[in-house]
Each structure stands twice: as structure tokens, then as C-alpha cells.
Amino acid sequence: MVPVGKVKIIPHLEECTPPRGELDADSLSQIALAAILENDHPLKVDAFRWAAHNLADDTLIQRDLDCTFDEPGWQKMAASGLLGLLVEPELGGAGLDLCSALLTIEGLGHGCRDDGLTFALSSQVLTMQLTLDRFGSTEQRREWLPKLIAGEAKGAFCMTEPEAGSDSYSLTTTATPVGDGTYTITGEKAWVTMGPVADLFIVFATVNPDLGRWGISTFLVPASTPGLTVGPNRPKMGMRTTPFANVTFENCLVPESARLGNEGAGASIFSAAMEAERAFLxxxxxxxxxxxxxxxxxxxxxxxxxxxxxxxxxxxxxxxxxxxxxxxxxxxxxxxxxxxxxxxxxxxxxxxxxxxxxxxxxxxxxxxxxxxxxxxxxxxxxxxxxxxxxxxxxxxxxxxxxxxxxxxxxxxxxxxxxx
Missing domain, CATH: 1.20.140.10 (Butyryl-CoA Dehydrogenase, subunit A, domain 3)
Known part of the structure; x- marks a missing residue:
């Protein structure tokens, strides 16, 4: 088989699965059928064993009480190539098909007792990276995906607001064009997974309120952007080891080159991201x-x-x-x-x-x-x-x-x- 990406520690990721670009529909269907029928699928078993050995942590009970993220565990996953399961090898990823990636995440969830860590991984791979990989420009993808995969940066997805939860498109966060291809983003996002440790935010904001959902656009906003403030880590009932915060934007200047997709494409991007998230997160x-x-x-x-x-x-x-x-x-x-x-x-x-x-x-x-x-x-x-x-x-x-x-x-x- 063709080696996949840089994954070295979990053997079947590089030995058993060719890059998804080489798979036709019949092959993909066979992979899915094997995933359903084989509860001991090699990808899942290898991920389980790797997690049980490498992510065992006798501090978990205390970290759960303290709401502390497992940064060493995150870096172990990065070193093993697990932060880039769906991204093509040219950008440092493993290039897996979706079912193979899910088998790996399922195995990690079985072997790692820190559910917050595997949830953070799922959020990063299946929401943040997948959205950037599908809708980002070549330049955006080359700038950020290798960093996210290597563990040099973390991302967070900013859609929900204090008053816009299930009613997703009733956003009050705005992105106002100010000339010279620049926008100012103002508003607040709530319940942002990985917010306290994120280096990059995918932000949904309304450019033209008269167009309703079709007036929403999507932007890549680095955490270092002036006017961007991340609130404190918010303790919660469960998944306490996954950081969680509100993020505020006060006249944050972002260039047109930071926009993800076309102006007004935000609702379509969000819908695609949510279809993947709701099924696979x-x-x-x-x-x-x-x-x-x-x-x-x-x-x-x-x-x-x-x-x-x-x-x-x-x-x-x-x-x-x-x-x-x-x-x-x-x-x-x-x-x-x-x-x-x-x-x-x-x-x-x-x-x-x-x-x-x-x-x-x-x-x-x-x-x-x-x-x-x-x-x-x-x-x-x-x-x-x-x-x-x-x-x-x-x-x-x-x-x-x-x-x-x-x-x-x-x-x-x-x-x-x-x-």
C-alpha cells in the first residue's frame, strides 16, 4: 500500500489505507462496510492501543476538577500525525478517507479516558480543519493547515453567540467593509471550543444584514489581532478538560484575503460544516x-x-x-x-x-x-x-x-x- 502522510506510531494508518484521492466510490463504500462490520478493525484497534499506552494520565481526575487541558497529550498526538487525519500529505496530513479517520478517532475515544482531549481532537479535525481545507484559498490552506497539524497552532470555530444558539443565523456580529479591501469585525461569540488556547478563529459575521443569512461571510482571524479578546476558561458540567470561552471582537481589522470563500457564502460554509460536525463530532x-x-x-x-x-x-x-x-x-x-x-x-x-x-x-x-x-x-x-x-x-x-x-x-x- 501507499504510505500515508507522516503518521509513524500507529502502523495501520500508513500501511493499510491509501490516500483518499486514489479511492473510487466502490472502494470508499467497501471501507465504510468494513468499518461497520469489523468492531476490531485494525485502524481502530491500533488507535486504541496507542491511546491506552501514550495518553494514560494519573492526573486526569484533578485536571477534570481544575478544567485543565492536556497540552502534552495534544503534542503527542501532533507528533504522531493524528492532528491531520483528513488533510492531504502535501500539507503534512495523513490524507485519510472519512471512514478511516473516524475509525481512528473512535479507537482513540476507546483508549483515552480523557474524553475532553478526544473531543478537542474531533473538533479540530472535523470542524476547524475540514472547513479550512474545503473552503480556504490555496494561500490560506498553506499558511495555516501545516501549523495546525504540527501542533504549532490551534483553531476554534466561532458561530454561536450569546443570543444566537439554535437560531444560528440571527447573528449580531458584523463585518463592515471600510475600503481598501478591509473589514472591521465587531461582536461576541459564545461557548467557543478551544477558545482559550486557540491561535486562529474561523468567524462568521454579517456583512449585509438586509440579505439575511445570505449576508453572512466567514473570516480567518488570528488570536493576535488587535481588538480580539478571549474570555476566561468557563467551567462546565462535562468535557471540563476541553477549554471553553467567549470571544469578543472590537473593531478588529481584517483584510479581504482573510475572508473564507466569497462574500455572502458564510451560511453555505456553516451549513456544510454543521452537516459534518453533527454526524462525526x-x-x-x-x-x-x-x-x-x-x-x-x-x-x-x-x-x-x-x-x-x-x-x-x-x-x-x-x-x-x-x-x-x-x-x-x-x-x-x-x-x-x-x-x-x-x-x-x-x-x-x-x-x-x-x-x-x-x-x-x-x-x-x-x-x-x-x-x-x-x-x-x-x-x-x-x-x-x-x-x-x-x-x-x-x-x-x-x-x-x-x-x-x-x-x-x-x-x-x-x-x-x-x-
């Missing part, structure tokens, strides 16, 4: 869910009550069986959506179904795990309660469960009605 969560099942099975075998392992009791066995069904359903829907997207087939329905099922299945399974573990599941030192906290956000970010149901209903031909 939770690939790591599928791996997290498998780890939760592993932990719960181990406990059910070891813990004894009434003279026998609790796994012998039907109520416990059924709970774990339901967790397995949830996991298999999530995996199948994830890779179905990936197969459709990477072969150019319509994937909006599949993406919404996958996002809804993966996020809600993971949440239900994490709650079941706590019930099986009892008091041990409720206290922090055994880490099961952290799995539950980390899954709650999945039904919110990338579009809430209600939004996914709205999308599904609309695509089924139901009346749109009032939002």
Missing part, C-alpha cells in the same frame, strides 16, 4: 461508550452480592445488553452517514439521525453504567460519573436533539410549522 463518543461498556462488564463480573457476581442477575445483564445494542446502533449510523458523505450522496438525513442516536444512546448508556456500579458509580474517584457528565453535552452541541428531530421531520415531508 461524536465519533470519539462511540469509543467512549465502548469503554464504558468494558468497565461495566468488568465490574459486573467482579462485584458479588448474595453470593454471586451481580452480572448473573437478570436486571444487570439486561442493562448491559441494552448498552451493547445502543453501541452497535450508534456505530452503524455513524458509518452509514460517513459512507454517504464521502461518496457524495445526500447525507443530511443520515447525519441528523446519527447525531441524535449517538448522543442519546451514549447518555442513556452512561446513566445505566452508574446504576450498575451503584455508589461506586456516583463518586468521582471511580470515574464512572465523569462519563455521564461528559455525555450530557452531546445532546446540545452540534445542534440539540430537538433540532435534529426538526431536521428529520422536515426531510420526511412533515409541515415545517413554527420553530
Amino acid at each position: 461524536l465519533a470519539g463518543a462511540v469509543g467512549n461508550l465502548e469503554r464504558t461498556i468494558d468497565d461495566t462488564i468488568s465490574y459486573a463480573r467482579e462485584r458479588e452480592q448474595f453470593g454471586q457476581p451481580i452480572g448473573a442477575f437478570q436486571a444487570v445483564a439486561h442493562a448491559i445488553a441494552d448498552m451493547k445494542v445502543a453501541h452497535e446502533t450508534a456505530r452503524t449510523l455513524l458509518y452509514k452517514a460517513a459512507a454517504l458523505q464521502q461518496t457524495g450522496s445526500p447525507s443530511m438525513m443520515a447525519a441528523a439521525v446519527a447525531k441524535l442516536a449517538v448522543s442519546e444512546n451514549a447518555l442513556d448508556a452512561a446513566r445505566s453504567a452508574i446504576e450498575v456500579h451503584g455508589a461506586r458509580g456516583y463518586v468521582s474517584e471511580f470515574e464512572i460519573e465523569r462519563d455521564l457528565r461528559n455525555t450530557v453535552g452531546g445532546v446540545i452541541y452540534g445542534g440539540t436533539s430537538a433540532i435534529q428531530r426538526n431536521i428529520i421531520g422536515r426531510l420526511l415531508g412533515l409541515p415545517a410549522g413554527e420553530r
Whole structure:
């Protein structure tokens, strides 16, 4: 096989997968089918083993309490080529097809107990980099993608605002043309993943409010831009090791060359980014869910009550069986959506179904795990309660469960009605 990118530590990334540019639709479909059918796929297993060995961290409980990002772990992933899974080798990436990248992220989610770190990786690869790679100019891509892949810079995606959440296009952040091909950006973005550590922001702002969503444009804004202020890291219920902040722009001057795509293309860029994010950002969560099942099975075998392992009791066995069904359903829907997207087939329905099922299945399974573990599941030192906290956000970010149901209903031909 053709070697892929610079990935050296996880062997099957360079031995088993040719660059996506060399794959036809049939080959891509076969990769997706293998991803669904092979729960022990080599890419996933190698990523799991690498993460279990290289990202084990006895400070995780304290870092979770302190909301501290794992910078050393991030740099290990950079050194292994994991920060450039989807970017072509010419820019330092691995050039993987989408399903192969998701298998790798799923394996990392299974092997790494720091869900916040794998979530940050997913956000970087599947939202930040993918948007820049798809819509950036040659100059923009060459300037920033190698730095992001090498861990020399981090990126953040700025769309949501304090008063514009599910109503994504009701933006108040503006980009005002001031002549000489320059804009001034003013406004505030909220809940920015990786905001406190980001070096580059993809910012959505309204250039012409009279055009509604078609008046939105997208800009690359370095963190060093005068007038850009990043707020403090915001403690949250889960994913506490992923930094999170508001970002304020006060008359930030940006050149026309910093615009991503054409003026007015922001809504289209955001829609494409969200279709990818809602379907694939939770690939790591599928791996997290498998780890939760592993932990719960181990406990059910070891813990004894009434003279026998609790796994012998039907109520416990059924709970774990339901967790397995949830996991298999999530995996199948994830890779179905990936197969459709990477072969150019319509994937909006599949993406919404996958996002809804993966996020809600993971949440239900994490709650079941706590019930099986009892008091041990409720206290922090055994880490099961952290799995539950980390899954709650999945039904919110990338579009809430209600939004996914709205999308599904609309695509089924139901009346749109009032939002």
C-alpha cells in the first residue's frame, strides 16, 4: 500500500489505507462496510492501543476538577500525525478517507479516558480543519493547515453567540467593509471550543444584514489581532478538560484575503460544516461508550452480592445488553452517514439521525453504567460519573436533539410549522 502522510506510531494508518484521492466510490463504500462490520478493525484497534499506552494520565481526575487541558497529550498526538487525519500529505496530513479517520478517532475515544482531549481532537479535525481545507484559498490552506497539524497552532470555530444558539443565523456580529479591501469585525461569540488556547478563529459575521443569512461571510482571524479578546476558561458540567470561552471582537481589522470563500457564502460554509460536525463530532463518543461498556462488564463480573457476581442477575445483564445494542446502533449510523458523505450522496438525513442516536444512546448508556456500579458509580474517584457528565453535552452541541428531530421531520415531508 501507499504510505500515508507522516503518521509513524500507529502502523495501520500508513500501511493499510491509501490516500483518499486514489479511492473510487466502490472502494470508499467497501471501507465504510468494513468499518461497520469489523468492531476490531485494525485502524481502530491500533488507535486504541496507542491511546491506552501514550495518553494514560494519573492526573486526569484533578485536571477534570481544575478544567485543565492536556497540552502534552495534544503534542503527542501532533507528533504522531493524528492532528491531520483528513488533510492531504502535501500539507503534512495523513490524507485519510472519512471512514478511516473516524475509525481512528473512535479507537482513540476507546483508549483515552480523557474524553475532553478526544473531543478537542474531533473538533479540530472535523470542524476547524475540514472547513479550512474545503473552503480556504490555496494561500490560506498553506499558511495555516501545516501549523495546525504540527501542533504549532490551534483553531476554534466561532458561530454561536450569546443570543444566537439554535437560531444560528440571527447573528449580531458584523463585518463592515471600510475600503481598501478591509473589514472591521465587531461582536461576541459564545461557548467557543478551544477558545482559550486557540491561535486562529474561523468567524462568521454579517456583512449585509438586509440579505439575511445570505449576508453572512466567514473570516480567518488570528488570536493576535488587535481588538480580539478571549474570555476566561468557563467551567462546565462535562468535557471540563476541553477549554471553553467567549470571544469578543472590537473593531478588529481584517483584510479581504482573510475572508473564507466569497462574500455572502458564510451560511453555505456553516451549513456544510454543521452537516459534518453533527454526524462525526461524536465519533470519539462511540469509543467512549465502548469503554464504558468494558468497565461495566468488568465490574459486573467482579462485584458479588448474595453470593454471586451481580452480572448473573437478570436486571444487570439486561442493562448491559441494552448498552451493547445502543453501541452497535450508534456505530452503524455513524458509518452509514460517513459512507454517504464521502461518496457524495445526500447525507443530511443520515447525519441528523446519527447525531441524535449517538448522543442519546451514549447518555442513556452512561446513566445505566452508574446504576450498575451503584455508589461506586456516583463518586468521582471511580470515574464512572465523569462519563455521564461528559455525555450530557452531546445532546446540545452540534445542534440539540430537538433540532435534529426538526431536521428529520422536515426531510420526511412533515409541515415545517413554527420553530
